[in-house]
Amino acid sequence: MSTINLSCPVCQHKSQKDMITYIDTSKNPELVGKLLMNELYFFECSNCGAKRQLEVQMVFHDPEEKVLLINLANQDYTEKLKDNLMKYIPSNFDLSDYDLRLVRNIPELVEKIQILQFGKASDSIIEIVKLLTDGLFMKQKPDAQILNRFFTIAKGAPKIYYILEDEQFFVDYNDSLQEFAEEKYKKAAKETPKGEFITVNQKWAVNLLEGK
Ligand SMILES: [Zn+2]
Structure with missing residues (x-):
């Protein structure tokens, strides 16, 4: 969880929100469901009521399938960005035989998760x-x-x-x-x-x- 400063795109009202920045599917499978339902990063402005899906830099980790996804949230990839995000992952994981993927945004992340759930093709x-x-x-x-x-x-x-x-x-x-x-x-x-x-x-x- 990370606290993120938000500025409403409509009325510019400033707020803070706690965001999930690391999902381990073995520990928090319910977060996957919320993500797929567009509930995890849903934002509603307390001032004007504007509704948005937020982009959040975060890590999705499926230890069973050995898949780790990083959402760059529309930022360009840098080593520094990756290193910051990798801090969320417990260091006892050996990722050398993992499929590691970078995705641009939450819709791309959701697609990768649906491919995992489909389970019939890489x-x-x-x-x-x-x-x-x-x-x-x-x-x-x-x-x-x-x-x-x-x-x-x-x-x-x-x-x-x-x-x-x-x-x-x-x-x-x-x-x-x-x-x-x-x-x-x-x-x-x-x-x-x-x-x-x-x-x-x-x-x-x-x-x-x-x-x-
Ligand atoms: Zn607003």
């Missing part, structure tokens, strides 16, 4: 599937501008949630694309190094598919 495979799904999608709607897309689980089923300029919708997660990705990019996707912080996102997948 985040690297999912990023490739998303890129392949983009390709199919663009064939149907060549003029569409995809602003963003996230893997998610909706009503128990895996989906890709597309955000376009003027609409948002779910596209079915395609198992055969996953099989294709696992077969074709098996080696590359398995090469995401353990014990080293990396960013596995759209850019990562583009570089992989372009052979960079």
Whole structure:
């Protein structure tokens, strides 16, 4: 827990709020549920009532799956930032065989957690599937501008949630694309190094598919 100084984006009213900056899923599984429900970093201004989702630099730690995620909260990565965040983690953890990931913001963090809960593919495979799904999608709607897309689980089923300029919708997660990705990019996707912080996102997948 860290106390954070807040300034309301609407009325500039100043306040302080205690924020969760470290989640250990084995100790506080209830925090994961709150995070996925957008309740953990919800802010309501006591002065004007404005409601916002806050961005908080924090660490998500799943010791069972050996996954550790750092949310940079839209800041550029620096060693110093990482070192500050790593102070939240008890030092008895050996992270050398962990999947360590940097994410830009809470929506990206939530996506990684949903991938963990899905449990049938790694985040690297999912990023490739998303890129392949983009390709199919663009064939149907060549003029569409995809602003963003996230893997998610909706009503128990895996989906890709597309955000376009003027609409948002779910596209079915395609198992055969996953099989294709696992077969074709098996080696590359398995090469995401353990014990080293990396960013596995759209850019990562583009570089992989372009052979960079
Ligand atoms: Zn306010």
